Amino acid sequence: MVTLWGRRAGTVGLSGFLFPLLFLGMAESQLVMSVGPSLVRATLGSDVLLPCNFTIGEPISLAKFYLAWAQEGTKVAVYQSKGLDYQREVQVFPQELSRGNCSLLLRSVSVGDGGKYTSTIIYTPNKEEKQLELQVTAVPTISIPRKSAVMDTASSFSCHRRPVSD
Incomplete structure (x- = not known):
């Protein structure tokens, strides 16, 4: 029987099998992206990430x-x-990109900022997309006119909601 490096010809040791697999796994990078939570809530006028x-x-x-x-x-x-191109009051942090952080900051959100957002990353040749939804809520404001009430007498006060500006 012919031997190679102390082994019989025709057999491959475990290390001879695992090393090529290890290098195959390193040959192609895998892009993995995550967003979360899928629903983000923000109050009208606040900043949200x-x-x-x-x-x-x-x-x-x-x-x-x-x-x-x-x-x-x-x-x-x-x-x-x-470089970076913005369409409105938003911010991405270029110094964080090399650390894997590609979050988006929206400043002073309005009702129109609500909706579905899609983040797309291309890391040549890989591409990945994730979605999340922003829900903008407004705290109701009520005004009650100053009016006196008399004890043991029915009194009514009208209140009006101020419209939310976008």
Whole structure:
């Protein structure tokens, strides 16, 4: 019987089988993205963070990275190797992208900011999209005119809701 490195010809040791698998797993990076929670609530006029993170399985190269945030199909922020492009009062943190944080900050939200948001990441050649929903709530404001009430007498007070401005 012929032996190779102390083994019989035709047999492969466990290490001879596992090392190629290890390198195959490293050859292609896998983009994994997460957002959460899927429903984010914000009060009218407040700032709100739409959380989004990703991992790639290798050190992040922003030259291979593209990020787009869209609200109901309309892009509100885009980051690519040449920089950041904003469509309105939003903020992405470029210094955080290399750490896997691609969250979107909305400043002073209005009722029109509510709806579905989609975060799209392309890390060449991988692409991933996640959605979440922003619900904007307004605290009702009521005004009651100053009026005197007399004890043991029926009194009525009318109150009016002020319209919410967008």
